[in-house]
Amino acid sequence: MPAYDIDALETRERDRIVKSAVTPRPIAWISTTSPDGVDNLAPFSSYNYVSSAEPVVIFNTPDAEGDDQKDTPRNALETEEFAVNVVTEPLAEPMDATAADIESEESEFDFAEVARADCEQIAPPRVADAVVTMECSLYDSMQVKDRLAILGEVEYVHVDDSVLTDGEIDSRKVDTVGRLGGPYYTVSDRLEFERQF
Template sequence: MPEHDIESLTPRERARIIKSAVAPRPIAWISTTSVDGVDNLAPFSSYNYISSAEPVVLFNTPYAEGDDQKDTPRNVLETEAFAVNVVPEALAEQMDTTSADLDADESEFEFAGVERADCERIDAPRVADAAVTMECTLYDSLRVRDRLVILGDVEYVHVDESVLTDGQIDAAKIDTVARLGGPYYTDSEPIELERQF
């Protein structure tokens, strides 16, 4: 079995191991609006929740400053608002298209042909056909080595009726898309194993 001292690997080799081993990774399809009023939409596969009873979600992105900073983190830090849209399999190609490197004055909603809807609590759109959308306000941000971690307080949730059973979200009904290592995606097809304890 190959073994590696992390210090002996290049940054690219380390990243490939981590991104392949920590999988599948859920995707936060994050929508924001810039201070100039441009709607932005981008997928982030380094995403999870950190608190559930008092919901806080987090995502991270490469750390950068000034003009090198990506639109999404810049928008979140400047407006303190973002929406996390759960990606259904039917929108997987459009989600992938929104990862294109566009100018800050271009909207990925138009570029990828994604329908938007209004949010209730924040000044940013949401993906109209997302299974679930969580409207968030900025809780905090911090730098961890070469990454910027952004945490968001979940303030409001939109849930599509099609993923409910008895008024609750039914995980078996959400065909979410996730990332694997390299260029690969996967869906959330359940296996024949239920948690016992």
Template sequence: MELDIDDLTPRERSRIVKSAVTPRPIAWISTVDEEGADNLAPFSSYNYVSSSRPVVLFNSPTGDAGGLKDTARNALVTGEFAVNVVTEPHLEQMDHTSAPVPANESEFDLASVRRAECRRIDAPRVADAAVTMECTLYDSISIHDRLMVLGVVQYFHVAAEVLTDDEIDMTKLETVGRLGGPYYTVATPGTFKRRF
């Protein structure tokens, strides 16, 4: 099949990209608004752009009417957000937090997710997350129908059960990724190991 992007609808383009760029890691992002209401939502357009001085990014739709999702708006207004790593035991709760709810209703409560305090930012974190990164806003960039939000990692929370010799052990961290369509996947290391 050969396809010219100009011959495709926006939905068709989106489906191909989201199916080809997989598995996509999921940032389960917690924020708080200027009134103190907390928010928790998953974003599967997420990655890091710097590691020695960690900077992570997530992309949020700008909406048909130009309105941002609560998470992106909160991150821009407060300058803070937390990225909670999604693992298999929390897959169903994470998916539930993608349900549309009014801005003043907490997805923590909606999906019965336990909160914990962050050390450097006001937003709560997912208490049972294997890894959480507390971030402060680095910058934001508008790209077509998305807003890219970049955050400098200020603090890590790492659960003891995913560590071996004080390092994260990928055989213990069952991260969840997004595939095309309605599908998820769970990371399981293969037998082949990087050699170079």
């Protein structure tokens, strides 16, 4: 079985191993609004929660300065607000389209023809067709090696009736899309095995 000393590998090789081994990765489809009023929407597959009882979520992105920084982290840091929209199978194609490299003055909502809906407590819009959206205020940010980690405190949650059972989110009804290694995605499907412990 092959084994690797990380220090002996090229950056691309290390990157590929981690992104292929840590799968499926949930996708945060993050909506922000720039200080100039431009709505931004982009997917981030380095995403998870840090705290659930007092909800805090985290996503990370390459760290960069000034104009080299992506719109989403820049907007989140400058306005201290962002929304995390859950990506389900019907939204996979438009989600992928919002990863396109377009000018900061353009909105990915318009570019990918994604319908907006108002949030309750933050200025950025949410994805109207997302079955779950979490409105977040900036909790903190930190640099980890060459990445910028951004944490958001969940302030408000939108949940579509279609994914509820007895008033609670039913994971059997949420066909979440996850990211695999390379260009591949997957859709969650239940394993016929229930947690025992």
